[in-house]
Amino acid sequence: MARATIDDVAKxxxxxxxxxxxxxxxxxxxxxxxxxxxxxxVAELGYxxxxxxxxxATGRSGTVGFAYPIxxxxxxxxxxxxxxxxxxxxxxAGFAFVLxxxxxxxxxxxxxxxxxxxxxxxxxAQVQMQxxxxxxxxxxxxxxxxxxxxxxxxxxxxVDVDIDGAVEAAVEHLVxxxxxxxxxxxxEAFATAAASRxxxxxxxxxxxxxxxxxxxxxxxxASGGRVATKGLLEHQPExxxxxxxSDAMALGAYAAAVDLGRRVPDDLSxxxxxxxxxxxxxxxxxxxxxxxxxxxxxxxxxxxLEILGESAAGDRQVLLEPLWSGGESTAPLR
Amino acid sequence: MARATIDDVAKxxxxxxxxxxxxxxxxxxxxxxxxxxxxxxVAELGYxxxxxxxxxATGRSGTVGFAYPIxxxxxxxxxxxxxxxxxxxxxxAGFAFVLxxxxxxxxxxxxxxxxxxxxxxxxxAQVQMQxxxxxxxxxxxxxxxxxxxxxxxxxxxxVDVDIDGAVEAAVEHLVxxxxxxxxxxxxEAFATAAASRxxxxxxxxxxxxxxxxxxxxxxxxASGGRVATKGLLEHQPExxxxxxxSDAMALGAYAAAVDLGRRVPDDLSxxxxxxxxxxxxxxxxxxxxxxxxxxxxxxxxxxxLEILGESAAGDRQVLLEPLWSGGESTAPLR
DNA sequence: CTGAAAGCGCTTACAG
DNA sequence: CTGAAAGCGCTTACAG
Numbered sequence: 001m002a003r004a005t006i007d008d009v010a011k012x013x014x015x016x017x018x019x020x021x022x023x024x025x026x027x028x029x030x031x032x033x034x035x036x037x038x039x040x041x042v043a044e045l046g047y048x049x050x051x052x053x054x055x056x057a058t059g060r061s062g063t064v065g066f067a068y069p070i071x072x073x074x075x076x077x078x079x080x081x082x083x084x085x086x087x088x089x090x091x092x093a094g095f096a097f098v099l100x101x102x103x104x105x106x107x108x109x110x111x112x113x114x115x116x117x118x119x120x121x122x123x124x125a126q127v128q129m130q131x132x133x134x135x136x137x138x139x140x141x142x143x144x145x146x147x148x149x150x151x152x153x154x155x156x157x158x159v160d161v162d163i164d165g166a167v168e169a170a171v172e173h174l175v176x177x178x179x180x181x182x183x184x185x186x187x188e189a190f191a192t193a194a195a196s197r198x199x200x201x202x203x204x205x206x207x208x209x210x211x212x213x214x215x216x217x218x219x220x221x222a223s224g225g226r227v228a229t230k231g232l233l234e235h236q237p238e239x240x241x242x243x244x245x246s247d248a249m250a251l252g253a254y255a256a257a258v259d260l261g262r263r264v265p266d267d268l269s270x271x272x273x274x275x276x277x278x279x280x281x282x283x284x285x286x287x288x289x290x291x292x293x294x295x296x297x298x299x300x301x302x303x304x305l306e307i308l309g310e311s312a313a314g315d316r317q318v319l320l321e322p323l324w325s326g327g328e329s330t331a332p333l334r
Numbered sequence: 335m336a337r338a339t340i341d342d343v344a345k346x347x348x349x350x351x352x353x354x355x356x357x358x359x360x361x362x363x364x365x366x367x368x369x370x371x372x373x374x375x376v377a378e379l380g381y382x383x384x385x386x387x388x389x390x391a392t393g394r395s396g397t398v399g400f401a402y403p404i405x406x407x408x409x410x411x412x413x414x415x416x417x418x419x420x421x422x423x424x425x426x427a428g429f430a431f432v433l434x435x436x437x438x439x440x441x442x443x444x445x446x447x448x449x450x451x452x453x454x455x456x457x458x459a460q461v462q463m464q465x466x467x468x469x470x471x472x473x474x475x476x477x478x479x480x481x482x483x484x485x486x487x488x489x490x491x492x493v494d495v496d497i498d499g500a501v502e503a504a505v506e507h508l509v510x511x512x513x514x515x516x517x518x519x520x521x522e523a524f525a526t527a528a529a530s531r532x533x534x535x536x537x538x539x540x541x542x543x544x545x546x547x548x549x550x551x552x553x554x555x556a557s558g559g560r561v562a563t564k565g566l567l568e569h570q571p572e573x574x575x576x577x578x579x580s581d582a583m584a585l586g587a588y589a590a591a592v593d594l595g596r597r598v599p600d601d602l603s604x605x606x607x608x609x610x611x612x613x614x615x616x617x618x619x620x621x622x623x624x625x626x627x628x629x630x631x632x633x634x635x636x637x638x639l640e641i642l643g644e645s646a647a648g649d650r651q652v653l654l655e656p657l658w659s660g661g662e663s664t665a666p667l668r
Numbered sequence: 669c670t671g672a673a674a675g676c677g678c679t680t681a682c683a684g
Numbered sequence: 685c686t687g688a689a690a691g692c693g694c695t696t697a698c699a700g
Contacts, residue, residue, distance in 0.1 A: 003451075005693055016671050021695060028696095031669060051450050052395065053693035056386045056676050075414035080404045080435075083417075087435050091443065096452065099433045101414075101421050109425065116385045117337075118430065222611070277556070339677055350687050355679060362680095365685060387677035390692050 004045035012041035024049065061120050063096040064304060067110055067133055068125040069103040074187070074220030076248060077277065078293055082147075085294040086123060089301035095120070107133040114140045121304045123147060125297070127158075129193045145304040145316075147296045148193050157307065157316040159300040163194050163273070166289040166322040167201035170243050170271040175209055178333035179241040179269060182206075183214035185228055185253070186245055194291075198245060198273060214239065218249060225252025226259075233260055233268075240333050241269040247276040250286055265331035276325070287327030292320055338379035346375035358383065395454050397430040398638060401444055401467055402459040403437040408521070408554030410582060411611065412627055416481075419628040420457060423635035429454070441467040448474045455638045457481060459631070461492075463527045479638040479650075481630045482527050491641065491650040493634040497528050497607070500623040500656040501535035504577050504605040509543055512667035513575040513603060516540070517548035519562055519587070520579055528625075532579060532607060548573060552583060559586025560593075567594055567602075574667050575603040581610040584620055599665035610659070621661030626654050 010017040015034060022028035023038045030038070041047070055061050066086055070079055087097045098119070100110055110133055113119050120143065124133050127148035134156070137144045146158035167184075174182050184202040187195060199215065206213050214236070218228035225248060233239060233256065244250045250272040254264055262268045264284050272288035303316055344351040349368060356362035357372045364372070375381070389395050400420055404413055421431045432453070434444055444467055447453050454477065458467050461482035468490070471478045480492035501518075508516050518536040521529060533549065540547050548570070552562035559582060567573060567590065578584045584606040588598055596602045598618050606622035637650050 003449075006695095007693080017694080018672080018696080019670060022670090025695085029669060034669080048449065050390075050693050051452055052386065052390045053676090054695075056384075056390050056678085057693080057695040059676075061386065070414045070418055072411070072415055072418060075411035077406070077409035077411070077413075079411075080409035080413045081406055083433065083435050084404055084406060087433060091436060096432055096447070098430055099417070099421060100425075101417050102425060113430070115337075115382065118385055340679095341677080351678080352680080352688080353686060356686090359679085363685060368685080384677050387692090388679075390694085391677080391679040393692075 003050070004047040006047070006049065008045055009038065009041045009047045012045065013037040059117065061118050062094065063098055063119050064090045064301075064308075065098045065100060065110065065113060065119045065122040066090075066125070067100045067107075067122055070101045071103070071220070073189075074246065074248070076246070078247075078275070081294040082125065082297045085297040086301045089298055089305070093305050095305075105132060107136045111136045111140070114142050121145075121308050123297070123300050123304055125300075127193050128191060129196060131193075143304065143307050145300045145307065147293075147300045149317075150193060153315070153317065155315050157303060159296045159303060159318045159320065160194075161291045161296060161320045161322055163198050163291065163322075164201040166273055166291070167198050167243070168205050169324070170273065170289065171202065171205040171209075174241045174243075174269060174271065174330065175211075177241075177269065177330060180211055180333075181214065181236070181239040182211065182241045182243060183216060183232060183236075183239050184243045185216055185218040185225065185232075185249060187220040187224075187249075188217045189220075195245065202243065218244075220246055220249065222248040222252040222255070225249035226256045227252070229253040229256035230259060233257075233262070240267075241271070241330070243271050243273065245273045247272060247274050247286075247288075250274075250276060250288075254284075265329050266334065269330040271330060276327075284329045285327045286325070287329045288325045289322040290325065291322055295320060337384070338381040340381070340383065342379055343372065343375045343381045346379065347371040393451070395452050396428065397432055397453050398424045398635075398642075399432045399434060399444065399447060399453045399456040400424075400459070401434045401441075401456055404435045405437070405554070407523075408580065408582070410580075412581075412608070415628040416459065416631045419631040420635045423632055423639070427639050429639075439466060441470045445470045445474070448476050455479075455642050457631070457634050457638055459634075461527050462525060463530060465527075477638065477641050479634045479641065481627075481634045483651075484527060487649070487651065489649050491637060493630045493637060493652045493654065494528070495625045495630060495654045495656055497532050497625065497656075498535040500607055500625070501532050501577070502539050503658070504607065504623065505536065505539040505543070508575045508577075508603060508605065508664065509545075511575075511603065511664060514545060514667075515548065515570070515573040516545065516575045516577060517550060517566060517570075517573050518577045519550055519552040519559065519566075519583060521554040521558075521583075522551045523554075529579065536577065552578075554580055554583065556582040556586040556589070559583035560590045561586070563587040563590035564593060567591075567596070574601075575605070575664070577605050577607065579607045581606060581608050581622075584608075584610060584622075588618075599663050600668065603664040605664060618663045619661045620659070621663045622659045623656040624659065625656055629654060 006017045010020045023030040090097045122144040125147040127146045129151040131150050149158040149160045218224050257268045272286050275290035276286040276288045340351045344354045357364040424431045456478040459481040461480045463485045465484050483492040483494045550566050552558050591602045606620050609624035610620040610622045
């Protein structure tokens with residue numbers, strides 16, 4: 001048998017569909033008796049409104065998009081926790097969760113969806129300083145929240161982590177331990193705003209301390225970290241500390257240290273700007289700053305839902321503090 | 335200005351909207367001249383059909399669901415490649431890609447979507463021997479394709495990998511090298527059909543060779559692999575080879591071997607039933623069987639699109655062969 | 669508190 | 685080759 005429609009319910013309850021609609025939405029008072037009959041009919045027929053029809057009538061799609069380009073080269077378990085955190089919040093609010101994982105520099109796909117009215121709102125992750133997707137969303141006057149932030153965020157809503165603070169804290173910590181040759185390994189290809197903020201913060205910290213900038217490029221992977229670290233330390237053995245931007249990189253750096261006969265932390269200090277799961281294997285507990293990606297995703301999703309609920313303007317901006325681990329991969333310079 | 339509708343186009347082109355509709359869909363011949371005028375109007379107004387209205391009128395939603403419960407404890411980069419592979423195929427066919435990543439044993443969420451007519455088809459991953467989601471999809475007569483397969487697959491469509499063959503090949507290989515004490519580390523908590531097939535295949539292979547079963551449970555993580563392997567080898571040092579079911583586990587096993595002063599592969603052979611990215615770090619190239627998850631996802635997505643296109647019945651079943659690496663983590667028994 | 673009707677923006681038999 | 689009309693299944697002013 002086909003699905004029951006609102007008309008079936010109306011007939012069975014002996015009312016019109018407009019009354020059924022109002023009884024269900026609660027947007028208009030309905031007498032006790034009528035409501036009872038309608039509830040009964042709904043139950044008997046197993047009626048549930050067709051969302052498509054509701055969407056067409058109301059103009060709201062009940063769908064939230066998550067623009068989260070995933071870079072396969074550097075993918076780790078972290079992406080999954082971000083996805084789960086966001087989808088959990090979105091789904092339990094009754095919205096569908098549409099993922100845009102494909103890297104899409106021109107934001108064409110996203111634009112297509114927005115313009116089709118298929119999305120009530122969007123969460124944008126992996127935000128760049130100048131972000132095409134953000135531009136498109138603004139142009140379309142769409143509701144959206146960023147995970148991360150662009151160069152100019154006036155009027156925009158975001159959840160981000162204070163990466164500047166994390167980097168400065170890392171460098172300060174190493175300097176306090178006596179280190180003067182501190183390298184910052186950074187990924188060049190996949191340039192998020194967070195990555196470039198981190199690099200700039202490192203440069204500022206070094207300038208303040210009058211330390212030499214050492215910023216080798218490094219692929220965002222374990223083998224990338226290994227290769228880059230090996231090359232670096234072979235040419236500049238005086239380097240005594242490394243700041244790294246991912247778990248995998250850090251594991252690679254550790255492997256390189258072993259290759260070169262240097263021990264961590266005695267002969268080389270490591271600080272990682274990302275929560276580390278793998279490091280336990282490396283023999284030392286890595287000192288790291290958890291950038292709380294899952295928290296960011298959860299908060300961004302909740303923020304978007306608020307915005308959708310209120311349709312009030314006004315930007316909402318949240319900057320999370322990173323969480324430092326009590327690791328043991330740093331030691332005083334010998 | 336508001337979005338142009340089909341009526342706007344019709345007026346501007348001096349025809350009715352039914353002609354516009356047919357011109358656009360090509361479902362009815364339209365004169366050269368009329369078509370030109372319509373195309374012009376479409377271009378001038380920047381008209382694009384409202385998908386919501388199309389869906390309501392046609393009953394097709396233009397959306398594909400991906401039921402892919404992600405277990406955070408064991409998440410690695412592999413999930414991302416699966417997501418990307420599936421979403422790539424689905425998106426480029428013009429369908430929206432809705433992710434159901436939340437573990438949802440009762441399949442309530444999925445059922446809700448299916449029954450709402452919000453999904454044209456579904457890809458089901460992490461299939462279990464008895465799968466609630468598959469039952470729900472069958473009951474709803476929904477179009478779907480499995481990544482993996484249940485116990486009884488008659489009439490069902492799937493893409494899976496020959497895990498049985500992979501396990502048997504692994505054991506054969508080790509036996510050929512002289513090993514007689516071969517353990518199979520398996521994850522108990524997250525019981526996919528592939529996991530239990532692997533275990534059974536190991537048991538069959540051992541039975542055939544009259545070897546003792548050694549099947550310790552092991553958490554699907556690096557530290558899980560380390561703990562399990564350490565415990566195992568301390569109590570049964572005569573074990574000379576391990577078959578592991580994930581990259582992370584294998585890395586943990588390697589670390590445990592190092593802890594115990596055993597070298598890989600001389601003092602311990604390792605075979606991994608999953609493509610390994612991390613193993614390079616462990617100092618040896620791991621011998622592994624790539625179970626081709628991304629290939630599975632891509633093929634499953636393509637298969638679903640075919641099914642949706644043809645609306646023809648008939649099961650489609652594909653069993654992929656695993657791809658063996660030329661690793662060096664196995665050696666003859668000493 | 670309830671109904672009759674228009675409307676959301678399309679598609680698709682039915683006529684001509 | 686084209687038009688007039690009904691229909692997809694809802695919501696929501698407008699009346700009463």
